[in-house]
Amino acid sequence: MAGGISCICGAPLVEEVTDRGIYPVGGGALIPFRRTTDYVMCDSCLRTYDVRSLMARAETAESIESLERLAETVEEAEQG
Numbered sequence: 052m053a054g055g056i057s058c059i060c061g062a063p064l065v066e067e068v069t070d071r072g073i074y075p076v077g078g079g080a081l082i083p084f085r086r087t088t089d090y091v092m093c094d095s096c097l098r099t100y101d102v103r104s105l106m107a108r109a110e111t112a113e114s115i116e117s118l119e120r121l122a123e124t125v126e127e128a129e130q131g
């Protein structure tokens with residue numbers, strides 16, 4: 052799990068982005084995409100985000116997470 056995505060103002064934007072839709076902050080049902088040009092609005096500053104860019108960010112976060120995990124594994128192997 053990549054964790055939530057936050058707005059640049061610091062407010063949490065979405066709980067999770069998947070290829071089918073987004074999960075709202077604080078829990079709740081999946082909000083499916085109606086089309087690929089959907090936007091998500093920040094409750095605090097009303098900034099809007101392109102869902103596609105959010106998905107890209109979620110994918111990036113996941114890649115970084117798995118890279119960090121890989122690095123940890125290598126360190127453990129070196130120590131052991």
Ligand SMILES: [Zn+2]
Pocket residue numbers: 058059060061062093094095096097098
């Ligand atoms: Zn905001």
